[in-house]
Amino acid sequence: MTRTDITFRSGSGTIAAWLYRPAGAEGERRPIVVLAHGLGGVKEERLDAFAERFAAAGYACLVFDYRHFGASGGEPRQLLDIGRQLEDWRSAVAFARTLDGVDPDRVVVWGTSFGGGHSIVTAADDPRIAAAIAQCPFTDGLASSFTIPPLTSLRLTAVALRDAVGGLLGRAPVTVPSYGAPGTVALMTSPDSASGIEGLLPADGGREIRKDIVARFALQIIRHFPGRRIKDVHAPLFLAIAEKDTVAPAGRTQRYAAQAPNAEIKLYDAGHFDIYVGDDFERNVADQLDFLARHVPVA
Template sequence: MIVMAHGLAGVKEQRLDAFAERFQAAGYACLVFDYRHFGASSGEPRQLLDIKRQLEDWTAAVAYARTLDDVDADRVVVWGSSFGGGHAIITAARDCRIAAAIVQCPFTNGVASTLAIPPVTSVKLTLWALRDQLGALTGAAPVRVAAYGPPGSTALMSSPDAEPGVRAMTPDDVGVAKEVASRFALQIVRHFPGRHARRVSCPILFVICETDAVAPAGPTRRYAAQAPRGEVKLTTAGHFEIYVGEHFEQTVTDQLAFLAHHVPVTS
């Protein structure tokens, strides 16, 4: 069983289904979920991204997967992409029963990702986040900020490939909210999931985008080297290219090879 979830503001229809279909065709069952407050999951207010709650969602999803018929509770794999990749690292570090982990273009270092944001944008995001956090104390509606946008925009991701990349991985018939509660910007710089890699005892595959403008490759490579059973696959894809086209085909092929070696399909 492979438990799968997306990254920052992402939902399962944004190409996680494509990965799951390939895994399923190879004989693996998949449980793909949306975090609370997003997509098909419940939770108010909508579009509230909270790291602690999302990690709780991972724990709950793994626990639920282990209760399903025909699922070996000791052969559960966690698979996370982007911000969800960081969550998958932490989940694997906390749960010694996880059989293997796959993290692609993972968010591993809050400072590195914050420094990848233009300074003026960072200042604006901080001000919006403070306003939102103060409003939350009085029960005010969330102050939302764009999760992605063109360069120069006030968005959490504004690299040149962010807006076209998200559009390329989002089906035309799927309505996906673009904004998140801006208080999340206060959490990013203090979040270092890569530091947990040294405590991941299971095999873990890091798929690292060498030209990643959102989750810089340098820190992730250093963290991957600390994982006792870490493996690395480098790709020339950017942070968003990994979901589509030839980069998707190569990445899913590499991941299937990793799974076949460490968690082979059984009868």
């Protein structure tokens, strides 16, 4: 396979991405998997591991960073805006359909964690999507907010309000860590968050990846319910649910999944961050490849 650094436009900004092309694809139009990360994540945090497996199986892959994060453009840095990220998904799908050697009617959307919710919404809004994969997906802002201790939630809200008011007054953004130890002011503070996220960072250059987010985002998350759109996804949908998930509660996702017209659900005896690495990754990616082979075959 080959991997190329490319860019494309989204709104008024530029998206940085990796394009994977499978070996032996010359003269063929292959399906393509469009991948993006979760809350504050960038493509270097194990998305290459998934894309390499998909490309080895014959799929083209487009792996992108949201605007304001990673190698993509956008100011201020580390701004997570749900509407803009969904616009980036639409732009990535539209761009993927224009690529040489890609079948525009066999585009698969793949999202993980917060991006898993985005892949659900994108597939619900675009009936042309061939299939969707949502891995340990964020589906319910209220349920995820209840995983944060009340005192931490109050302190986080205070910082978010200060940032939101400062933004209206033209002040520089206030950021908060995307993760931290239990009891700290951060967006993810479950006991496994710090070790889990740090386990996704690449050994080479991982310390250079910013892991903070503009604080006003905390005011959006509680009002975001992508799981409600599962019922509108008519393409084949694969839901990889971690039963020990301390970030995106599995029970709420399973209740939403029961409304899906065409979903396959795989439960893993694992935590939110486990299915990116080790044996849990191997089981998870094997199940995803089986799903793709049945619903969006390469041939």
